[in-house]
Amino acid sequence: MVKETARAKINLTLDILGVRADGYHEVSMIMQTIELADELELRKTSGGIILKQDATKILGGENLPLNEKNLAWRAAIEFQKFCGKDLGVEISLVKKIPVAAGLAGGSSDAAAVIRGMNRLYEMNLSEKELCKIGERVGSDVPFCIIGGTCLAEGRGEILTKLAPIKKFAVVLAKPEGEISTAWAYKTYDENPAKTHPPNKEIINLFECGEYDEAFKNFYNVMESVALKKIPVIADLKSKMFAAGAKVALMSGSGATVFALTDESTAKKISESVENTGAQIFITETF
Numbered sequence: 065m066v067k068e069t070a071r072a073k074i075n076l077t078l079d080i081l082g083v084r085a086d087g088y089h090e091v092s093m094i095m096q097t098i099e100l101a102d103e104l105e106l107r108k109t110s111g112g113i114i115l116k117q118d119a120t121k122i123l124g125g126e127n128l129p130l131n132e133k134n135l136a137w138r139a140a141i142e143f144q145k146f147c148g149k150d151l152g153v154e155i156s157l158v159k160k161i162p163v164a165a166g167l168a169g170g171s172s173d174a175a176a177v178i179r180g181m182n183r184l185y186e187m188n189l190s191e192k193e194l195c196k197i198g199e200r201v202g203s204d205v206p207f208c209i210i211g212g213t214c215l216a217e218g219r220g221e222i223l224t225k226l227a228p229i230k231k232f233a234v235v236l237a238k239p240e241g242e243i244s245t246a247w248a249y250k251t252y253d254e255n256p257a258k259t260h261p262p263n264k265e266i267i268n269l270f271e272c273g274e275y276d277e278a279f280k281n282f283y284n285v286m287e288s289v290a291l292k293k294i295p296v297i298a299d300l301k302s303k304m305f306a307a308g309a310k311v312a313l314m315s316g317s318g319a320t321v322f323a324l325t326d327e328s329t330a331k332k333i334s335e336s337v338e339n340t341g342a343q344i345f346i347t348e349t350f
């Protein structure tokens with residue numbers, strides 16, 4: 065048996081550079097792994113895939129598929145295909161990351177299955193090979209395999225590892241309502257952003273340790289799209305800033321808003337958004 069921790073991510077920035085010939089969007093985003101995580105256990109079986117899922121701790125968990133539509137299951141299929149063998153696996157998954165929240169919960173489960181099956185069957189596949197398998201499941205899966213702090217380009221699968229950033233406390237507020245990634249991109253295309261995050265500059269500022277200056281430049285081009293459907297995002301951000309957040313920004317295509325702060329201010333920030341109907345988590349950068 066092997067255990068894997070499937071950590072969530074936040075987008076410190078998210079930029080869309082255009083639509084590609086293959087229909088995917090060309091993105092440029094700075095991604096950061098956080099400690100909030102789903103937990104997995106993988107066991108060998110004589111063949112096939114079994115998925116056991118406990119999603120009782122998260123809102124909307126009852127709607128998660130327990131079949132090949134689950135990204136954990138799809139990852140096991142792709143791992144078997146890559147190896148050309150029926151490497152039987154029983155996956156026990158405990159969900160803690162909110163679903164369809166811009167935190168890559170599903171992609172992270174997929175990444176954990178790929179890493180875990182590699183260990184379980186001692187396949188010794190390289191990180192590059194694991195990412196190739198991950199790409200087939202979803203664009204965010206390679207980042208979830210590698211983790212840490214990365215610049216993600218292409219459709220999200222071209223990764224440049226960055227030096228780890230300083231530890232920050234992270235407050236997450238997941239408002240009611242879900243945003244489908246497909247809807248968000250379609251709506252974005254109808255009215256593309258005029259302001260873009262200066263990703264290269266932010267990376268330089270990180271390298272110089274000038275975090276406060278970097279924070280001023282964090283930007284997510286999808287935020288204005290999500291605001292149309294979930295206006296409370298604006299309220300969450302202003303409350304977090306008022307309570308002392310260094311940054312308050314939406315992650316991914318939404319709708320979770322995160323604040324970065326020091327440990328002593330995290331509680332105050334979480335209390336400031338208590339009466340908004342949002343689900344709140346206090347965690348930290350990985």
Ligand code: ATP
Nearest residue numbers: 134135163164165166167168169170171173204316
């Ligand atoms: P991203 O930030 O990568 O856009 P997200 O956080 O918005 O991801 P996920 O939580 O990964 O979204 O889920 C997106 C969709 O994937 C949901 O509609 C959900 O039903 C489906 N899904 C399939 N398997 C899983 C899983 N193991 N965990 C969460 N969602 C899953």
